[in-house]
Amino acid sequence: MNKKCDVVRLHSDASFSAVTNRGTYCWILDIDGEYIKSSGMFKDTAKSSSETETMSIANALYALYDLNVDMKEVVIYCDNTNTIKWIDHKYYNQRSSRVVHQYITMLKNNRGLKKVTCIKVKAHTGDEDYASIMNDFCDRECKRWFKIVRQKYHEYSMKRYVLQGNRRKRKSQGQHRRSSK
DSSP, X not given: OOEEEEEEEEEEEEEEETTTTEEEEEEEEEETTEEEEEEEEOSSOOSSHXXXXXXXXXXXXXXXXXXXXXXXXXXXXXXXXHHHHHHTTSOOOOHHHHHHHHHHHHHHHXXXXXXXXXXXXXXXXXXXXXXXXXXXXHHHHHHHHHHHHHHHHHHHHHHHHHHHHHHHHHHHTTOSOOOOO
């Protein structure tokens, strides 16, 4: 896609589990009414919900760079205040925010990007405005992926529990090997 447009709208949401340190994401790029969506589970672990949200935006910016779209402005819609602060340089302490800034620099140097605007979307409002509808869609998609993550984690932890339980049971019944002298 070699396209020129004035404004690209990026909608992003992510879910995070402190138990597993895993996150899921969904982002949508709106390029002159043409929508590109991606969602899934992060391969890397994260430390917070803000970091997963920032990682989602980084993925979307990388995809935007790969699409070879020349644009003047990127408007980022997300429901996480810390992520917006990281992108706006209010504070800067996550590796994912550094990656976001690297991709923004790449877009400025190679795709004509002049301005990045972050807009805070109030989550779970059920409103019918454009930003709320897109955020609700991303949220549902993250939750759908999160069910898959929970299932995988549950299966893994149950296997671990059963293995540990069997070992304890054998030892407690005196079935483990003892060296005879």
